[in-house]
Amino acid sequence: MPRFRRERAAEPALTGPVLVLVADDDPVVREVLQLALESRGWSVVAVADGTSALEAARRFTPTVALLDWLMPGTYGPDVAAALRADPTTAGLPIVLLTTMGEQRDVAHGFRSGVDEYLTKPFHPREVIAVVERILARRTDQ
DSSP states (O other): OOOOOOOOOOOOOOOSSOEEEEEOSOHHHHHHHHHHHHHTTOEEEEESSHHHHHHHHHHHOOSEEEEESSOSSSOHHHHHHHHHHSTTTTTOOEEEEESOOSHHHHHHHHHTTOSEEEESSOOHHHHHHHHHHHHHHHHHO
16 A cells, blocks of 8 residues: 655745645646746745645735645645635636546535636646636736
């Protein structure tokens, strides 16, 4: 049985006004997203599981969260529901990144409280475009 070690989120190097939380158990996906997001001047805090994502969201107050569905500990939709239930994170824009692309999965993701849903594989530019759209909505309000 594989064992997973929970990684505590490192303090992000704040380089700009946007902080993106990336939660994915795949280290390659985390690294690719971190590099792409940082190339836009955004700060990133990256974690490998759902429990760490909840802790990081409460600790760092990100601008947007990118959550994988299938993570050790707590699945992405459950993380999204917990964030929506917490008054301090209820307004956090959430994007679900997943291989789960069936209609019932998409519906479940949106019912859990996510704002956007992207299926893997995706190109980092797609993720950047979604984050930019979320940021534009925030400034329009």
